Amino acid sequence: MKKITMRLKSKLWLALLLVLSLLISACSPTKEADVKSAGGNEPYKIGAVLDISGNSSSLGVPERDTLLMMVEKLNANGGVKGHPIDLTIMDNKSDETESVLAVKTLIEKGALAILGASSSGTSMAMIKTVQSEKVPMISLAAASSIVEPTSERQWVYKTAQSDIVMINKIISYLKKNNLNKIAFLYMNNSYGDNGKKAISAAVKDSGIDIVAEEKFDANDKDMTPQLTKVKASGAQAAIVWAIPPSASILTKNFKDIGLSIPLIHSHGVGNQKFIELAQGAADGVILPIGKLSVAQQISDNDSQKKVLESYIADYSKKYNAEPNSFGGYAWDAFNLLVNALEKAGPDRVAIRDELEKTQGFVGISGVFNMTPQDHNGLKEDSAVLVQVDQGKWKLIE
Incomplete structure (x- = not known):
């Protein structure tokens, strides 16, 4: 009898807690209501799918932080023609299936556009949807x-x-x-595979030979076997297409086995986390x-300099840390979308059309000039060559 009484009391407590929870929810404004009151007009809903956790988190975290900072700043200044931005960010956990979901x-929640994902594989997974x-x-x-071929990627752009x-x-x-x-x-993923295709095409008729080709998984903890083959191949330089943490592990292995040829990485390692994880290597x-x-x-005459310095100042003030290229990709994507929204309003087709008309947009990653045949809009002048020198980035070309 005592046990039955205790169960009844427990159920009553649960019911009471449920009622209290519903009352609190009813009294608390929703995120959308907060956004709407800030701008006075209906918010423009946008979504972001980012690799915030998992293997690609060193990309997704600065992208998330950049987007949060920019939405806050934009809404404080009146939003897009009086319409605040209602941004929902979802973590795909660096997983392709999670990206699709x-x-x-x-x-389904009405996002006018999607920003993301952070890595190539998780981005590719979303294209069909x-x-x-x-x-x-x-x-x-x-x-x-x-974004290629654009005939099959009419709705997809990248920064x-x-x-x-x-x-x-x-x-x-x-x-x-x-x-x-x-x-x-x-x-051994979409990013690496695309790098392989690009290098194979680029070396044709260039007088450059690929004398060793090795791949590894994102979760691998030791690339010494692959690097041992490189060491025996007679290669004069090693090019790596990867992101941290595997890119950092390979870099440490490279130094540990005494390889002294130039080690050239891709822009997939363009953050301080790569340097930290490589432990001095x-x-x-x-x-x-x-x-x-x-x-x-870079030169004071470079058209990007003021934009770069402004982003660095804003991010550093907000997070007490310097931004990196990955956060820059998010900065570009957000501003490209805002520019499109200003002209198109809450119309997905019109937004898409305005993105494709982008010309002369000075961003963090370069000056964007998009066309129906080019949904990226960046050329070689958007990049520089740098070298890591005492844990810092040094311009060399």
């Missing part, structure tokens, strides 16, 4: 295949420089330094990257 959820639902998407990842843009920068460096035999190491690494990391070293 997230983008479907955001579209945004294409079929006719929702504009601006990826923050690098693989050319995210990171494409692999071929960066590889052409590397090829120029190799030729200038008479490095004709290279090793190519890459992640990153010094000497060369890579093509956007100008953000060396903003103070």
Whole structure:
């Protein structure tokens, strides 16, 4: 009898807690209500799918922080023609299936456009959904295949420089330094595969030979076996297409086995986390990257300089840390979308059309000039070559 009484009391407490919870929810304004009251007009809903946790978190976290900062600033200044931005950010956990589920959820909630994802694989996973639902998407990842061919990617754009843009920068460096035999190491995923395709195309008729080709998984903890083969190959330089943490592990392994040839990474390592995880082994690494990391070293006449310095100042004040290229991709995507919204209003088709008309937009990653045949809009002048020197980025070309 005592047990029955206790169960009844427990059920009554649960019922009471449920009633209290409902009362509190009814009294608390929703996120959308908060946004609406801030601008006075109906909010423009947008969504972001980012790799905030998982293997690509070093990309997604600064992108999330940048978007939160920019939405706050924009809404404080009246939003888009009086319409505040209602941004919902979802973490795909660096997983392609989670990316699909997230983008479907955001579209069902009425998102006018999608920003993301952070990496090539998670971005590629969302394309079928945004294409079929006719929702504009601006990826923050690098693989050319995210936006190519444009005849099959009418709704997809991206802000990171494409692999071929960066590889052409590397090829120029190799030729200038008479490095004709290279090793190519890459992640076993969409980003790595696209890098492999781009390097294979770029070396044709260039006089440069790939004498070793090795791949590894994003979760691998030791790339010594692959690097041992590189060491025996006679390669004069090693090019790596990867992101942290695997890119950092490989860099440490590279130094540990005594390889002394130039180590050239992709822009996938364009953040301080890569340097930190490499535990001192990153010094000497060369890579093509956007100008953000060396903003103070570029010419005052560069059209991007003021934009770069403004972003650095805003981000540093907000987070007490310097931004990186990945946050820059989010800055570009958000501003490209806002520019489109200002002209198109809450119309997905019109937003898509305005994105494709983008010309002369000075961003963090470069000056964007998009066309129906080019949904990235960045050329080689958007990148510079840098070298890691005592844990810092140094402009070399």
